Amino acid sequence: MSMDIHATHDHNDAHAGHHDHEHHHEESFVSKYVFSMDHKTISRQFLVTAVIMAVIGMMMSVIFRLQLAWPHEGFALTNFLLGDKWAPKGVLDPNMYMALVTLHGTIMVFMVLTGGLSGTFSNLLIPYQVGARDMASGFLNMLSYWFFFASSLVMLLSCFLETGPASGGWTVYPPLSAVAEFMPGSGLGMTFWLVSMSLFIVSSLLGGLNYIITVINFRTKGMSMTRLPLTVWAFFITAILGVLSFPVLFSAALLLIFDRSFGTSFYLSDIIVNGAPLEQTGGSPILYQHLFWFLGHPEVYIILLPALGLASEIISVNSRKPIFGYRAMIGSMLAIGFLSFIVWGHHMFITGMNPFLGSVFVFTTLLIAIPSAVKAFNYITTLWKGNIQFTPAMLFAVGLVSTFISGGVTGIILADSALDIPVHDTYFVVAHFHIVMGLSAILGMLGGVYHWFPKLFLRKMNKTMGYIHFWITFVCAYGVFFPMHFLGLAGVPRRYYTNSEMPMFDNLMDINVLITCFAILAALGQLLFLFNFFYSIFRGEKSEQNPYNSNTLEWTTPMAHTHGNWPGALPVVHRWPYDYSKPGEEADFIPQTVPLRPGEVDGGGHH
Amino acid sequence: MVQLLIYLAIVLLIVAVSQLARVFELASALKGGLKNKPTEKDNRVNGRLWMVYLISFFAFIIWQFINYGPRTLPEAASESGVKLDWLFNFNMVIIFIVFVITHILLFFFAFKYYGRDKNRATFFPHNNKLELIWTSVPAAVLAVIIFLGLKLWSEITTPANDKTSEVIEIYTKQFDFTIRYAGTDNTLGKANYKLVQGANVLGLDSADANGHDDKIVKGELHLPKNKEISFKIRSQDVIHSVYFPYHRAQMNSVPGMTTMIHFKPTITTAEMRKKLKDDKFDYYILCNKICGTSHYAMKCLVVVDTPEEYAAWLKKQPEFMPSTAVTGGTAIAEPKKDEKGM
Numbered sequence: 016m017s018m019d020i021h022a023t024h025d026h027n028d029a030h031a032g033h034h035d036h037e038h039h040h041e042e043s044f045v046s047k048y049v050f051s052m053d054h055k056t057i058s059r060q061f062l063v064t065a066v067i068m069a070v071i072g073m074m075m076s077v078i079f080r081l082q083l084a085w086p087h088e089g090f091a092l093t094n095f096l097l098g099d100k101w102a103p104k105g106v107l108d109p110n111m112y113m114a115l116v117t118l119h120g121t122i123m124v125f126m127v128l129t130g131g132l133s134g135t136f137s138n139l140l141i142p143y144q145v146g147a148r149d150m151a152s153g154f155l156n157m158l159s160y161w162f163f164f165a166s167s168l169v170m171l172l173s174c175f176l177e178t179g180p181a182s183g184g185w186t187v188y189p190p191l192s193a194v195a196e197f198m199p200g201s202g203l204g205m206t207f208w209l210v211s212m213s214l215f216i217v218s219s220l221l222g223g224l225n226y227i228i229t230v231i232n233f234r235t236k237g238m239s240m241t242r243l244p245l246t247v248w249a250f251f252i253t254a255i256l257g258v259l260s261f262p263v264l265f266s267a268a269l270l271l272i273f274d275r276s277f278g279t280s281f282y283l284s285d286i287i288v289n290g291a292p293l294e295q296t297g298g299s300p301i302l303y304q305h306l307f308w309f310l311g312h313p314e315v316y317i318i319l320l321p322a323l324g325l326a327s328e329i330i331s332v333n334s335r336k337p338i339f340g341y342r343a344m345i346g347s348m349l350a351i352g353f354l355s356f357i358v359w360g361h362h363m364f365i366t367g368m369n370p371f372l373g374s375v376f377v378f379t380t381l382l383i384a385i386p387s388a389v390k391a392f393n394y395i396t397t398l399w400k401g402n403i404q405f406t407p408a409m410l411f412a413v414g415l416v417s418t419f420i421s422g423g424v425t426g427i428i429l430a431d432s433a434l435d436i437p438v439h440d441t442y443f444v445v446a447h448f449h450i451v452m453g454l455s456a457i458l459g460m461l462g463g464v465y466h467w468f469p470k471l472f473l474r475k476m477n478k479t480m481g482y483i484h485f486w487i488t489f490v491c492a493y494g495v496f497f498p499m500h501f502l503g504l505a506g507v508p509r510r511y512y513t514n515s516e517m518p519m520f521d522n523l524m525d526i527n528v529l530i531t532c533f534a535i536l537a538a539l540g541q542l543l544f545l546f547n548f549f550y551s552i553f554r555g556e557k558s559e560q561n562p563y564n565s566n567t568l569e570w571t572t573p574m575a576h577t578h579g580n581w582p583g584a585l586p587v588v589h590r591w592p593y594d595y596s597k598p599g600e601e602a603d604f605i606p607q608t609v610p611l612r613p614g615e616v617d618g619g620g621h622h
Numbered sequence: 623m624v625q626l627l628i629y630l631a632i633v634l635l636i637v638a639v640s641q642l643a644r645v646f647e648l649a650s651a652l653k654g655g656l657k658n659k660p661t662e663k664d665n666r667v668n669g670r671l672w673m674v675y676l677i678s679f680f681a682f683i684i685w686q687f688i689n690y691g692p693r694t695l696p697e698a699a700s701e702s703g704v705k706l707d708w709l710f711n712f713n714m715v716i717i718f719i720v721f722v723i724t725h726i727l728l729f730f731f732a733f734k735y736y737g738r739d740k741n742r743a744t745f746f747p748h749n750n751k752l753e754l755i756w757t758s759v760p761a762a763v764l765a766v767i768i769f770l771g772l773k774l775w776s777e778i779t780t781p782a783n784d785k786t787s788e789v790i791e792i793y794t795k796q797f798d799f800t801i802r803y804a805g806t807d808n809t810l811g812k813a814n815y816k817l818v819q820g821a822n823v824l825g826l827d828s829a830d831a832n833g834h835d836d837k838i839v840k841g842e843l844h845l846p847k848n849k850e851i852s853f854k855i856r857s858q859d860v861i862h863s864v865y866f867p868y869h870r871a872q873m874n875s876v877p878g879m880t881t882m883i884h885f886k887p888t889i890t891t892a893e894m895r896k897k898l899k900d901d902k903f904d905y906y907i908l909c910n911k912i913c914g915t916s917h918y919a920m921k922c923l924v925v926v927d928t929p930e931e932y933a934a935w936l937k938k939q940p941e942f943m944p945s946t947a948v949t950g951g952t953a954i955a956e957p958k959k960d961e962k963g964m
Contacts, residue, residue: 092628109915184912190877191860191913197796198914284878285815287795287858292816300861300876334735335743343753365863366874367881370779374772381764388760389753391724396752398731400744404660405668405736413672413732420724424717427764431771433778434710437695437703437870440863440910475658480642482664486671493679501690506867508910511918519867519906522693535628539635546639556658596743603742618747 050161052153055576057160058138059471062464064160065131066548068167069457070541072122075115077538082107084524084531086513101179109512110199113182114174116510117200120185121208122170125215128318128456130163133219133257136321136463137226137250139470143569144247146235146586148579151228155221162218166211173207181208184510186311189282189303193274196288205275209268216265219257226254235568237588241345241618242607244567244592245331245338248345249324252352253317259356260313267306274298301366308359315452316355320348322459323390323419326412329466330394332565333409334401335603337593340393341618347386347393354383364432365439373432380430384423391420402596402603406563407481411462414489415455421493422451425500443503449496461488461544469562473574474555480547487540494533498526564604566592571608591618662739669736676729680722695867696898699905699926700885702778703870709774713767782884784808787850792843792907792922793824794875795858796914799907799922800824801843803936805835810854811942818858826942834943837936843907843924845887846932852884863911866924868894874911887926894926 051057074096081090089105096102101111138156142149150156173180182200183192187208195202230251234243243251273279280295282303287293331338338344360368360376394416403409425447428434438444461484468476505523507514514520514527561570568588572580586608594605611617660668698707735743791802791810802824804810811826811833818825823840826833845851855864857875865872866885873883895903909920927935 091626109918113912113915113917188861188912194859197860286877287815287818290819292818296878299878301879333737335737337745337747339746340748340753343748365872366861367876367879370775373779374775377772377775378768381768384764385757385761389757392752392756395724395727395731396746398728398735400746401731401735402737402741402743403665403669403732403735405665406660410668413728416728417725420728421721424721427717427767428710428713431709431713431767431775433706433771433775434713436778436872437706437710437867439872440865478658478660478664480639482668486675489675493682497683498686498690501686501694504694505690506695506865506908508865508908510912513918516919517906517908517921518902518904526690526693539631542632542635543639546636562659593747596745598745 050157052149052157053576053578054138054142054150054153054156055471057156058135060160061131061134061138061163062471064164064167065127065135066545068122068126068131070545071171072119072127073538073541075119075122077534078107079112079115079119080531080534082112082513084528086515107512110179110182112512113184113198113510114180114200114204117182117184117187117208118170118174118180121181121212123453124185124314124318125212126163126167126170128453128460129257129314130167130215130218132318132321132456132460132463133226133250133253134160134163134222135460136246136325136467137222137254139467140244140246140569141226141229141250142233142580143470143572144244144567144592145230145233146238146568146581146588147229147233148581148585150225151233152225156225159218159221159225162214162221166214166218169207169211169214173204173211176203176207178202178204180204186304186307187271188307189271189274189300190286193271193282194286194288194293195275206272209272209275212268213265216261216268219261223254223257223261226250227258230254235585235588238607241342242588242591245327245341245344245348246321246324246567248348249320249327252348253320253324256313256317256320256352256355260310260317263306264310267303267310270306271303301363301368304363304366305359308362309356311362312359313352313355315448316351318452318456319419320351322415322456322463323348325459325463325466326394326415328567329408329412329462330397330416331593331595332466332563333404333406333412334397335404335595336397336401337595338393339396339399340389341591341593343389344393347389350386351383354379354386358383358430361430361432361435364435370432377430377432381427384427384430387419387423391416391423404563406465407476407478407485408462408466410482410485410489411458411465414485414492415458415462418450418454418458418492422447422449422455426451437506438503440509441503442499442507442509445509446496446499446503449499450492454492454496458488458492461485464548466563467569468551468555469558469574470569472552472555473558473576474551475558475562476547476551476555480543484540484543484547487543488537491533491537491540495530495537498530502526561606564602566594566604566606568607571606589617660737662737665736665738669733672729672732676725676733679725696894697889698868698870699889699894700866700869700871700887702774702885703868704888705774706778706870709770712770716763716767781882782850782852784852787852787884788846789852789854790843790845791824791854791856792864792875793856793858794862794864794909794913796860797909797916797920798841799843799864799920800841801839801922803837803839803939805837805941807832807835811836813856815858824856828943834941834945836942837939838942839939841922843922844932844935845924845926846929847887847890847926849929850884850886853882855881855883860913861911862909862913862920865908865910866905867908868905868924872910890926890928891924 078093093102093107094105101108178199181204191197192201192205270281274282280298282300283295283298327338358380361380364373465476465481560574568586571586588607589610590607592607596603698704789804789808793800809832812830813825815825855873855875857877862875869885871883871885873881905924907922
């Protein structure tokens with residue numbers, strides 16, 4: 016295969032006179048690695064922080080899975096990690112169980128799959144793939160990371176409070192989260208949670224605005240919106256969702272702060288605390304749920320869309336085929352993004368919300384199944400008659416398509432208000448959202464790390480360890496979450512410290528043991544990834560410039576962290592990014608910088 | 623023992639991995655070149671593994687249906703629950719078919735089209751006909767699902783007629799349930815949270831005569847078979863959820879408002895025990911919304927009686943402010959153990 020097509024064009028398109036970007040002023044350690052404004056460094060900062068947070072979040076889940084499988088049994092591991100106060104003789108304290116469940120959710124949803132996923136890949140790929148020297152505002156971008164860092168730090172610090180961290184579930188519904196007397200975690204831990212989330216929202220907004228502006232204004236010559244890779248489309252739509260919905264979460268958090276600290280009663284009404292009526296009255300706890308889920312549902316897609324975007328690119332490149340239905344994919348993402356704003360009520364079917372309003376949300380929610388189905392079929396068709404190169408990233412991307420489908424279909428049950436009644440808040444829901452959102456997003460993120468590792472760290476990750484890592488992860492993924500459907504159908508509510516208090520669940524113990532065994536194995540499997548990740552950063556095989564023979568612009572930059580990305584002039588784009596295996600061409604890929612031949616139709620042959 | 627094994631496994635794994643990595647390094651140093659690019663052999667092995675995965679995944683699912691299926695909730699014990707179960711299963715069949723077909727296609731394609739050095743992929747960027755099919759077919763199926771779902775939803779949520787149904791209040795607090803029966807007038811008396819004090823655990827307003835014959839029972843709910851029950855649900859502190867798993871009914875209890883559900887129990891506790899061949903079987907309400915430290919232990923026994931048994935049991939429970947009472951005080955019953963069940 017001819018590796019030098021793009022290289023030739025680099026030279027052809029190079030305009031002399033812009034070479035000053037190459038010779039940048041010397042940077043100090045602090046400005047280069049700590050308070051860096053370079054999108055590549057910020058991307059790596061997000062990634063490493065997210066990896067650390069993911070390990071913490073995963074360890075939390077292992078601890079509470081041990082408790083669920085062997086309730087009231089002591090574990091040295093639990094005691095070692097939590098100490099005698101929260102795990103006397105290794106038996107997990109019920110309050111700490113609640114706290115771990117809460118922090119596991121918060122950390123995974125926000126720090127890993129929102130901050131980590133968008134932060135890493137939007138930062139890395141938007142400037143690279145649109146052909147920009149950097150983000151619109153490097154300074155705001157830097158602030159975005161450091162707010163994220165502060166937010167993660169505050170969240171972790173809350174683990175060391177005397178009353179423990181927030182423990183009302185990751186949704187922190189008031190009044191439980193509003194009144195300190197209702198559970199220990201609703202004291203100072205909850206304050207820390209709110210501070211951390213507020214910082215996170217600031218980070219997310221700074222990042223999101225940057226991504227949007229960069230995509231709109233900083234596309235290089237020839238890079239029309241319909242020549243953008245699907246990754247960039249996904250990040251773009253994600254950023255819009257975030258900018259529109261995170262402020263609403265901020266309002267929810269702010270009103271909660273007022274209720275907790277300043278005696279207002281936005282969410283409080285008719286409450287008795289310690290035998291005496293609470294003075295604050297006249298509010299509605301349901302208001303909080305409306306505000307929370309107005310972010311909460313788009314948040315699901317803020318997590319999922321970037322992963323789908325990464326998968327689109329990985330699947331197309333490694334199938335050596337154009338992504339099937341490029342425009343339909345964009346249309347689906349736009350439809351999903353739009354619909355995600357008018358479905359939040361499906362989290363609230365049984366809160367006493369007007370049933371007619373519930374019906375409207377049923378309708379809008381089930382509509383999302385259509386663009387989702389289109390996406391799933393398009394991925395499958397992209398594999399059809401491909402010449403699939405199974406890099407570790409490709410395995411993860413195919414895995415993502417599987418979890419996207421198998422988690423998505425159970426959503427059809429949960430979106431149907433009547434059918435939601437018996438399984439609402441049970442393990443059926445836990446299974447559903449972990450598979451469709453948690454697994455899909457983490458598989459997409461891991462795939463992204465393997466695929467773009469050369470752009471992140473100029474080296475490659477070890478392939479064989481990647482294969483083993485994938486198969487362990489993918490076997491355990493379904494091993495953990497598939498049986499949970501049956502727990503849900505047996506009526507087991509989520510967030511129970513133990514199922515041993517309910518005689519009706521006595522015959523389900525072995526299911527919990529199986530799940531926990533898979534969870535432990537999955538966690539051990541991630542050690543392989545961690546080793547591979549950190550080892551390859553320093554000692555991995557050095558990567559060539561375009562290791563996968565890809566078309567997109569990031570592979571036209573040299574394998575070096577050049578400030579300004581391209582040493583010469585910015586590349587000029589002449590075609591869509593998916594010309595793989597185009598008939599009549601010798602090479603099975605044509606980079607975007609290659610001009611169209613006379614008579615050649617762009618965009619996969621729209622005549 | 624378990625933790626020892628875990629530690630051991632972690633240590634062994636780390637040792638194994640680092641040794642493995644060293645071997646890779648040495649091996650690739652000998653070969654030279656692009657060691658981390660997938661070879662045709664890698665593609666073939668991983669392609670086959672997708673087929674192995676497909677088969678074992680489906681085998682695992684079938685195993686679960688055989689093993690775990692019988693342990694899911696038994697037949698619905700309420701009228702609306704039976705309809706709900708039918709629709710649930712109907713939807714399950716649809717999604718299961720979709721799941722199976724798409725997974726066979728996905729994993730089979732991953733296997734069949736694994737990369738060969740000599741092969742070249744087919745340029746197939748889009749096809750309007752195909753895209754039209756897989757937009758319109760799901761849309762049509764969803765139309766059916768939405769129609770049936772909303773039909774049942776409006777049936778279940780149409781408010782009960784409180785004149786003809788049995789009115790019962792469920793009052794939640796950390797971490798128990800208190801039940802109030804509406805008495806002979808079948809009307810619940812007014813309550814105010816500011817009146818909750820001492821024995822007046824529900825804050826009943828003694829000025830409201832409707833409440834005088836109300837009967838308050840802690841931690842045990844009796845229901846008559848084949849009668850529509852209209853539940854009024856209140857909460858004292860945080861949001862709880864009143865979850866009747868066997869009756870397929872659930873509603874949150876929200877401080878500051880009264881929420882409602884209704885259903886008609888169709889199988890008594892005794893009948894269900896016979897059906898399940900389990901003398902110890904009991905219906906329960908579970909709390910299904912995170913409500914604090916002891917959330918996991920918050921439950922309420924539910925006893926479904928024949929109408930006669932129900933009437934007899936209810937008669938024995940004291941009224942809130944009996945008109946003939948000597949003391950004039952309030953009364954809250956603690957159910958006696960021997961009244962359970964039958």
